[in-house]
Amino acid sequence: MTGFARVAEPGDALVVEIRSVNGRGLDLKLRLPSGLDRLEATLRPLAERALGRGNVTATISRKREERPGLVVDPVALGAMLSAIEAIRVRLPGTPPPRAEAVLALPGVLSRADAVDQADPVADQALEQSIIGLFERAVAALTLSRRAEGVRLAAILAATLDRVEDLTLQARRVAAAQPALHQARLQQALASLLGGAEPVAPERLAQEIALLAGKSDVTEELDRLDAHCAAARALLAEARGVGRRLDFLVQEFNREANTLCSKSASLPLTTLGLELKAAIEQLREQVANVE
Numbered sequence: 001m002t003g004f005a006r007v008a009e010p011g012d013a014l015v016v017e018i019r020s021v022n023g024r025g026l027d028l029k030l031r032l033p034s035g036l037d038r039l040e041a042t043l044r045p046l047a048e049r050a051l052g053r054g055n056v057t058a059t060i061s062r063k064r065e066e067r068p069g070l071v072v073d074p075v076a077l078g079a080m081l082s083a084i085e086a087i088r089v090r091l092p093g094t095p096p097p098r099a100e101a102v103l104a105l106p107g108v109l110s111r112a113d114a115v116d117q118a119d120p121v122a123d124q125a126l127e128q129s130i131i132g133l134f135e136r137a138v139a140a141l142t143l144s145r146r147a148e149g150v151r152l153a154a155i156l157a158a159t160l161d162r163v164e165d166l167t168l169q170a171r172r173v174a175a176a177q178p179a180l181h182q183a184r185l186q187q188a189l190a191s192l193l194g195g196a197e198p199v200a201p202e203r204l205a206q207e208i209a210l211l212a213g214k215s216d217v218t219e220e221l222d223r224l225d226a227h228c229a230a231a232r233a234l235l236a237e238a239r240g241v242g243r244r245l246d247f248l249v250q251e252f253n254r255e256a257n258t259l260c261s262k263s264a265s266l267p268l269t270t271l272g273l274e275l276k277a278a279i280e281q282l283r284e285q286v287a288n289v290e
Contacts, residue, residue: 002054002288003144007137014129015061016137018047020145022287023055024246033062039127043134050138052290053242054145058137060130076107145290153235155285160228162278163252167224170259170271174217177264217262220255224275227252231282242289249286252279 002022008015028047030040047056080102088094103109231248234241256279260272 002148003141005137005140005144007133007140009129009133011063013063014126014133015063016058016130016133017061018056018058018137018141020051020054020056020141023053024287026051026053027055029055029057031057031059033060036060036062036127036130039130042131046131046135047138050142051145052240054290056141058134060134062126070109072103073107073110076105076110077102080105080108148288149290152285152288156235156282156289157232159278159282159285160231163224163275163282164228166271166275166278167221167228170217170268170275171221173265173268173271174221177216177268217259217268220259220262223255224252224259227255240290242286245286245289249279249283252282 003020004018006015006017026048028044028051030043032039032043043058047058084097084102088096227248231245234245234248253276256272256275259275260269263269263272
């Protein structure tokens with residue numbers, strides 16, 4: 001789910017940048033130019049329809065023409081000059097006011113953005129430009145994430161190969177566990193009984209069968225093979241499988257934990273720990289899948 005896209009108008013008058021990093025769900029943050037927050041209601045659904053998961057930050061910046069900090073408000077200036085002229089008519093001989101005195105009157109000088117006149121046509125054109133650029137940026141981000149997904153699929157496939165290989169090795173080692181139980185039990189009995197009468201063979205066979213049953217990992221190994229097949233089937237779907245893979249990895253880990261707990265030999269325990277390490281690598285990469 002990692003990706004980046006940048007789309008801009010000529011001269012960077014309007015720029016849309018979208019960054020995406022890993023995330024369990026979709027967390028979308030929109031940063032819009034001042035005064036255009038109303039566009040979030042339009043832009044958010046466009047991104048949500050295209051992006052299923054990830055922490056996504058979209059930044060839209062607008063380059064505005066530089067303006068003087070203060071400008072003359074022609075309406076206020078005209079009103080003030082009319083009032084001054086009316087006063088001079090009523091008070092003959094009154095000297096004309098100095099320009100700086102007129103400019104100092106309230107409302108004559110204003111901030112540039114305070115006297116901007118609303119232009120619905122220009123505002124609508126700006127909004128359409130932003131929406132169009134945003135759609136293009138989302139499409140570019142989707143392509144970027146798709147390319148990342150191709151690389152990720154190869155990594156996941158290699159990790160699944162490793163899990164399958166370790167499962168096969170564990171199956172071979174686990175086949176020797178009944179004989180191992182028998183040797184250990186016979187050695188322990190010989191040490192305890194000394195020269196006394198040995199335990200009846202049928203009783204010994206029962207104990208060995210009981211121990212072998214408790215340490216039988218065939219079911220866990222079968223499920224690991226089934227989970228690998230299910231993971232490959234999900235990867236073949238190629239879209240919208242991230243959450244299902246998350247759940248499947250939890251099941252992988254459950255079987256590996258049970259395998260380690262049932263192990264009766266150091267080689268099988270070692271393979272179980274290697275399986276857990278491979279499954280952890282799988283979990284880290286699955287976090288990147290949409």
